[in-house]
Amino acid sequence: MTKENLESIFSKYPGNKKDGLLPILQEIQDQQGYLTDELLAEVGKYLNLPSNKVYGVATFYDQFRFHSQGQYHIRICNGTACHLIGSSTYLAELEKQLKVKAGSTSKDRKFSIEISNCMGACDSAPVIQINDVFYTHVTDSDLDRCIRSIKEKTE
Amino acid sequence: MQFDVEINNQPVSAKRGETIKNVLDRIGIHVPTLCYLSGFSPTGGCRMCVVEVDGFSELVPSCSHPVTEWMKIKTHSPRVLKARKVLVELLLAGHPDDCLYCERSGKCGLQDLAAELNVRERKYHGKRQNIQIDKACLSIVRDPAKCVLCGRCIRICDEIIGVSAIDIVGRGSESKIGTTYNKGLNTHTCVKCGQCIMVCPTGALTEKSNIQAVLDALNNPVLFPVIQFSPTVPASIGEDFNIKASKDILNLLRAALKKMGFRQVFDTSMTADLTIMEEAAEFIERFQKHENLPFLTSCCPSWVKYIESTRPQLLSNLSTTASPQQMMGRLIKNYIASSAGQKVENVFVVSVMPCTAKKHEADQDRMNDGITRNVDVVITTRELVSLIRLLGIDFNSLEPEPVDTHYSMRSAAGNLFGISGGHLEGLLRTVYQMMTGQEMSTLKINELRGLKGRKEAKIKIGKATLFVAAVSGLANVKSLVEDIEARRDNFSIIEVMACPNGCINGGGQKLNPDEKSIKSRMKALYDVDEEEMIRVAHKNPVIIDLYEKFLAKPGSDRNKELLHVVRTTREGSCVIHFTGNLCLP
Amino acid sequence: MASVTSNEIKEFLVEKILKNHSNIFDKATQEQLSLIKRTKVSRPVIFVGMGTCALIAGAEKTLKAAEKYLADHQIAGEVIRVGCLGLCSAEPLMDVQLPGKARISFHHATEDKVEDLLNSAFHRTLLQETILGQFKNEAQEEWSKITPIDQLPYFARQQRIILCNSGIISPYLINDYLAHGGYKSLYKTVLNYTSDKVCEIVDQSELRGRGGGGFPTGKKWLITLGTGSDKKYLICNAEESDPGAFMNRAIIEGDPHRVIEGIAIASYAIGANEAYIYIRSDYTQSLVILENAIKQAKEYGFLGNNIFGSGFNLTIYIRQGAGAFVCGEETALIASIEGRRGMPQAKPPYPAEKGLFGHPTIVNNIETLANIPAILENGPAWFKTIGTKESRGTKLFSIAGKSLNTGFIEIPMGVTISEIVNTIAGGVKDGKELKAVHIGGPSGVSVPKQNLDTAIGYETLQEIECFIGLGGLIILDEDTCMVNLTRYFMEFLQKESCGKCIPCREGTRRMLQILEEVTRRPKEESTHETLERFKGVVELENLAAVIRDTSLCGLGKNAPNPVISSLKWFRDEFEEHIFDRKCKAGVCHDLRTFIIDAESCNGCNICQKKCPENAIIGTIKLPHFIIASKCTGCGICFDSCKFNAIYFK
C-alpha cells in the first residue's frame, strides 16, 4: 500500500478523530488484504493513538486479518442453518485436506480458511465461498470436487 | 440529596450520585473487588462485588451501580456468596497453580479472594494456559498466564502514565494483556515506570528480580559490594516493619544494609545535590542565551525514555545531566578504588530505588567507562524488604548505624528529589544563589508542594521572573507539552516525574499504597527539610570538596564529559548502549 | 413516459403526491402515478429479485439473461432490480408485467430457464408449475388460473406493513418509494408536529423495541428528549449479528428509504441532528443500497439542512460492524463506533442519558424504526388494532432450517408458532418429524412440540420461558441432536463473549467444556467417567444460575438459555448421551457405534488395515468383526469399506 493510498484513506476521516479508527482499518484491509504492523503504526500516528491501542482494537474484531489470504480463500459458513446440515464436518475435511487451520493461511500461501457466522443464504445451506464463487447446498461429493480442483490448480 | 436505603436490614442514609460501594465503604461493610480501582470510574467488569437488591432479577455490581431511594440491599446473602465463590472458582480453573513459586504469594489479590470465599477445591479443570512469559524488558516481567484480566494495569498505563503501552489483545477467553503484534514489552512505548505492577492484583506483572544477583555478589569474595539508597527508601520502608518514618530509620536502614554484608552504604541524596549543581549551571547558561527553554529535568528515567521514544522534538530541551543514581555509581567506583585500594571492576554497586525504570537506566549504561558499569544491580524497595527478610534480619531490633562515609553527606535539597516538586524546589535554591549570589529568603515554595499532578509557581530571581512547573503522573505532561509547543506559557524550568506524586509512589515501592501512606512519605521528606542543617546543594561540603578537588566549574565542558549523558531518539527497542570511554582521573 | 424528464417526475412526485395531504388524487394524477408505480405499464417490464440470497442463487445471471432476451427479441422493455419478496427457497424470482396484464412471478428462474419462462409469458402460454403467483391489480387483467400471491399459504397469514414494498419496488430508486407514498410521514411530521408530539404518538402506539429487549420505544425517546442536552444521537442498529437471521438485511434490501424515513422521524422526535446506521460488514449488498439511498434522499432534500423548510437538519453516517456478535449490544455498539474495543458498559447510565461521545443516544433496532413511518401516517390507534393487547403491531421473522419454505415473513403478533411452522413454512421438509423450533438465536430457546400453540408476543412467549429475540426462527427436525445443537450455541457464545466479565468469559468456557465431554468419547470408558459427566450436567445448572445472575450484558445473561431449555425439554437426549453413550440422531460422530454387517462383508480386509485402533478382526474372505470396546468411533472403516458393509447406530 502506497503512502498516497493511505493518505487518501485518511483524508476521508479528517480531524484525527478516534471514531475513524474502524472505518480506516476496514478500508486499509479492503485494499491491502490484511493489516501490518507498519500500517497500524501509521494509523496510530494519524489518530494520535499508540499502536498498542490500535492493535488491541483490531484484534477484538473477527474481520481484521494480520496475514495475507491464500491464493484460494475459502469462507465456510458455520451459522446455525449451515451447522445443522453439517458444515462442521466440511470444515474438518477442508482443514485436513488443505492442511491449514481455520483462521489462518497455509505456509505456501495457497489456501486460507475463514469461518463465517452466517453468509445470509441460510436457505441454501450449507454455503461455502471460494474466492468470489458461492457454492450452495454443498454435499460431500461437491466438497471433494472443489478440493480436488483447487489443489490441482495450485500444483 | 439525602435518602435512606436498607442494607442488610439496617437503614442507612445515602446521597444521590453515590454508588452502592461508596455507601458500603462508609459504613464499613467489605465486599470483595478485583477490577475496582479507587480514583477511577468503575468499569463493572469483574462482577466480584455483586450484591443482591430487592426488585432486581439479577445481582448488581456494587462498585458501579448507583444507590437509589428505597433500595433494599443484601451484601452477603447465600445467593451472593455462592455467586462470588463460583466466580473465583472459574478464575482458578485455568490458573497456574504456582503460588508456592510465585512472587506475589502472600500479597496476591486472587489468593486473598480464594481464601476469603473459602474456596477449598479445584472445582473446574481448565487447560492450563500456555502463554510465554515476556522477559524482554529490563525492568518488568509479564506472565500473562497469571493474569485475571481485571484491566487495572491498562487503566493506569492509559490514564495516569498516558503511554498506553499495553492493551487487551484478542477477544473473550482468548484475550490477554499484550503489546502490538505481541512483541516484548521492550519494543514499545512502555516507560518502565512499574505503575502497572502497583495495581496488578496477581503475579502477572512483576519487576525483573535481581535478588539472586545481589546475593551472589555478597557471597563473592573477590567483589567489594557497596550499596546506595534513594532518599525515598527510608521514607517508606518503615511501613513494612511497622516503624514510623523518622530520622532514626535512616540509621536502622544503614545498619540493615551493613548487616547484609555491604561494605559501605551511600545515600543517593548526595549526588542529587550534584545533579542540582550541574543542572543549575546548565539551566542558567540556556536561560541567558534564550536557548532550548523550557529546561526539562532528567532525573526520572521514565520521563527520559518517554521523550526519547515518543516526543523526540523535545530532546534538546531535556537536561543532559545524568541522574543521581548514575552519578553516584560512577563516583563510588572511583572513590572506593582510590580510597579502599580496590580494582574498579571489583567494586560492585547495588542501588535500592523506589523505581523499576532505574533498572533499565542502569542497564542502559550511557556513562559506561569502558571497564565497568556505573551501577551493577538495581533492586526496588520491595526487593530490599524481601532481602532483609530472606537474610533473617530483624529490622526492629537493629542498632542504628551512623554514616560511614562522607559520600553520604547530603543537603535537604537532594533529599527532596523523592517528591514531585521537591527536585525543582531544591534546584531553584541553587539557581537563585548562582544567579544572584545570594540565598533565597524563604526556601520553601508552597505552590510546588501538595498532591496535585501539575503545580506551577512564579519565582522572582533578581530582575528575572521564572515560571516553573512540576508535573507528576506522566499523563499530565500531555497538556503541558501542548502548552510548550504552542508557546502558551513561557515556562523556564519544568520538572517531570512519571509516577504520580513522584518517586515516593514509585513503581518499586510497597504495593497498593493508600493516600495516607503517600502523605506520610511526603511528610517524612519535608520534615528532613525542616530539620536538616544544610538545606541547599551548593553548601553540601562534599559537593564543595568534589568541585574543588575533582571537577571543574559546574556546567563546564569537562564536567559535561563526566557527569552528563547523550540524549538520543530511539524508535523500536528501548535499549541503547553507549560505549564511551570517559574515565574519571 | 419517455418524454417525461426525471426532473419532471421528481417534481410531480414531490409536489403532487408527497405534499398532498390525502391519498385521493384526480384522474390524471392517478394515471401518471400508476405509470411510475408500474402498476400500469406501457411496455413489458421484467423484475428480478436481487436480495443477497437471490444473488447467491444466481439472480445476477438471471438478470443478464432477461436483458439478453429483450435485446435478442428486440422487445422494448425494461429490466428492474427489485428487493426480495421473502420466499428465499423460491429464488431466483423473476416477475413479468406485460401491458394490460397483472404482474406474474416465476420461481426458481435460473439463467437457463429464463428464455423458456419469458417465452411462456410473452406467448401467454404459462406453465402452472413455473409460476409462484400473480400480484393483485384491479386495473389490469388477471391471468386465469394463477393464484394471487397474497393467497399463497406463505403469504396469506402475513400482514406486511414494513415489507409492503419489499420485492415489488426497486430499492435503487427513490421515486419508487415516493410513488408508494414514501416520505409523506416525514413531511407531515417535521412541519406539523413538535418533538414531544411525535414521542407521544409513538408512545401511544405502544410500539416496543424489536431488537430483543422489547422496551417501549416512545418511553425511551421521551427519556432522551427529557435530558435537554443540545447534542444527541440516533443509532439505527442493523448489526443483526444473530447467525441464521436475515430479516433486518431484508428490510434494507427491499425498502431502504423506509428505514431512512424512520430514522429521520426518530431523530426529529428526540432532537438529534446526526444519526448512525451500524450495519454488519458482511452485508455488502445492503451497504451499496443504503449508500445510494442516502445519496438520493440528500439530493431530494429529505436529508441535510433545513429539511422541507422546517429548520430540521439531519446527517446520516454509515458504520460497518467488524465481525463481533456482541456489537449488537447497544453499549458495545457505541464503543465500536467510537473506535474502541466493542465491550459493553455497565448500565446505568443508559445510552438514552449518556451514550455516543457522552451524549444522550437512542439505539433502536432497524425494524423498530421501519415501523415509524406507518405509525405516523396512520396514527397510533390504527397500530394498536394490529397484534395483541400486550404486543402491538407485526414482527418480522426469518425462517431457516428444515422447513419446506424458508425466507422471511412479517406476521401480526398473536400468530402461533405452529401456524408459522405448519402453514407459512409449509411444515418439515422431506416428510420428517418436527422436533422443535428454535427462537431467538444462539442465546434463544428451542421450543418443543408441546408448546407450539403459544402465540408470538412478548408476554406469551415469556410464559414458556422463551424470547422473541431479534426474530430468528429455526426449524429442527427429528435428525437434530439437541445436545449437539446446545453445544454449538455454547461454542458460538463462548467465542463471541467479549471477555470483559468473568462469569461470561470463563463460565461459558466451562459450560462448553462440560457439553463437549458429553458429546465426546474418551479413550477408556469407566463408570467413574459416566459419573463425572453426570456431575458435569448438574454443574451446568449451577453455573447457568451464576452466569445469569452476574453477567454484565445480555450476551452473558442469556448465554445459559439454550442449555437450560434443552435440559428441561430434552433431558432424555442428554441422558442417552451420558449413560448410553449414544446419539440417536447420529450427529455426535464420536458416539457412533460401528458394526459390520456379516451378510454384506466379503472380507476384503481393507478396513482392518485402516483402523488406527486395531479394533477390527477377521480373516481374509470371511466376514470381519469390530471389537466395540476398542473402537473409538473415528469412522475411518466406514469411509473405507467399498461394499457398504459397515453401518453405525
Ligand SMILES: Cc1cc2nc3c(=O)[nH]c(=O)nc-3n(C[C@H](O)[C@H](O)[C@H](O)COP(=O)(O)O)c2cc1C
Ligand atoms: C449480545 C447482544 C446482541 C444484540 N444484538 C442485537 C442486534 O443484532 N440487533 C439489534 O437491533 N439489537 C441487538 N441487541 C439489542 C440491543 O442492545 C438494543 O437493545 C436494541 O438495539 C434496542 O433497540 P430497540 O429498542 O429498538 O429494540 C443485542 C443485545 C445483546 C445483549
Ligand code: SF4
Ligand atoms: S498470582 Fe496469586 S494465585 Fe496466582 S500463582 Fe501467584 S500467588 Fe498464586
Ligand code: SF4
Ligand atoms: S500452606 Fe499448605 S502448601 Fe503451603 S507449605 Fe503449608 S502445607 Fe504446604
Ligand code: SF4
Ligand atoms: S511500566 Fe508504566 S508504561 Fe510500562 S506498561 Fe507499566 S504502567 Fe505502562
Ligand code: SF4
Ligand atoms: S496484568 Fe494484572 S492488572 Fe493487568 S489485567 Fe492482568 S491481573 Fe489485572
Ligand code: SF4
Ligand atoms: S517518578 Fe521516580 S520512581 Fe517513578 S519512574 Fe520516575 S524516577 Fe522512577
Ligand code: SF4
Ligand atoms: S456478559 Fe459477556 S459479552 Fe457481556 S460484557 Fe460480560 S463478557 Fe462481555
Ligand code: SF4
Ligand atoms: S470406527 Fe475407527 S476405531 Fe472404530 S473400528 Fe472403525 S476405524 Fe476402527
Ligand code: SF4
Ligand atoms: S472393508 Fe467392508 S467388506 Fe472389506 S472387510 Fe471391511 S467390512 Fe468387510
Ligand code: FES
Ligand atoms: S447459516 Fe449459513 S448462510 Fe446463514
Ligand code: FES
Ligand atoms: S469490583 Fe465491581 S465489578 Fe469488579
Ligand code: FES
Ligand atoms: S527493555 Fe525494558 S528497560 Fe529497556
Ligand code: FES
Ligand atoms: S429471497 Fe431474497 S433474501 Fe431471501
